Amino acid sequence: MTTPSGAGLAPSTATIEHGDLQRSAELLGRVNAIFGQRVIGQEALRTALVSTLLAGGHILLESVPGLAKTTAAQTLASSVSGTFHRIQCTPDLMPNDIVGTQIFNYATGQFSTQLGPVHANLVLLDEINRSSAKTQSAMLEAMQEKQTSIGGEVFPLPTPFMVLATQNPIEEEGTYVLPEAQMDRFLVKEVLTYPTPTEEISVLDGISSGSFEAPLRSDPISLDDVVLLQHLAAQVYVDASIKQYIVAIVNTTRGGGPRPLPKFSQHVRVGASPRGAIALMRVAQAHALQQGRTYVVPDDVKALSHSVLRHRLVRTYDALANNVAPEALIDAVFAAVPAP
Known part of the structure; x- marks a missing residue:
């Protein structure tokens, strides 16, 4: 933990x-x-x-x-x-x-x-x-x-x-x-x-020894256990300040937010939708549960931020031509938005 x-x-x-x-x-x-x-x-x-x-x-x-x-x-x-x-x-x-x-x-x-x-x-x-x-x-x-x-x-x-x-x-x-x-x-x-x-x-060692084909050392969990874990993840507490933090991040990707990034629209022509905000919250809840916590902290939101947002930002032609990575844009957004 x-x-x-x-x-x-x-x-x-x-x-x-x-x-x-x-x-x-x-x-x-x-x-x-x-x-x-x-x-x-x-x-x-x-x-x-x-x-x-x-x-x-x-x-x-x-x-x-x-x-x-x-x-x-x-x-x-x-x-x-x-x-x-x-x-x-x-x-x-x-x-x-x-x-x-x-x-x-x-x-x-x-x-x-x-x-x-x-x-x-x-x-x-x-x-x-x-x-x-x-x-x-x-x-x-x-x-x-x-x-x-x-x-x-x-x-x-x-x-x-x-x-x-x-x-x-x-x-x-x-x-x-x-x-x-x-x-x-x-x-x-x-x-x-x-x-x-x-x-x-x-x-290569695993291929040589055949360990990848060996019987599983741990017992698999059941599908009912998966449903239980999904239910517990949905119950992980998300404070109002965390929700405001997520919304501020998503709005910053659209060129707004509490601290708009100058010239951000030169790199991103379409930011994350409300579905992106929902995804950030759900993934943060799942990450918190894996860390043994019953509530979300800003680190949970940041942990998989690249994975959640990289395909939701539509870059401009200039950004594509200059090979501006979506991960760099996401990092800039998180650096601009103050965490609770």
């Missing part, structure tokens, strides 16, 4: 009982142990995945091939005893290939419904930008509504439900770039980096 930097932000009466807090620490410890057994390094990825799961959102992963995106998704599914489906996106992938379809049975003369691979607890959409806009739209509708419609009949998606979409930033030929409005549907966008040389040696 870390020492909070804003102890005065705690509620007067606990919103989460001590026994539930201990239970959440034990469950999260098991998830982290399984993740650490199968994935070397990538601590930021683990934190982003677990935070997204606790917040009940979806995550977009961006990196070059070979940085354990698929392995991390499979490991997360294994740690929560959830069903896992992987969908390889291609230009000829159709919405029915994801959602499901009706099949006519000539023997009975009736239609039967075959559910698509989206009907799983965790769904990996590999290279989402390779699928057509129509297919992307069908998938994003399932993410938003938590249900699919096949032949006029509605089929709810399982609970919990989480989408992990990946995209390769290198090869742009033959891809369909996600529009900003669809990118905004993802709670978090995590950009993966290369492992350190020490971590890469550990990967």
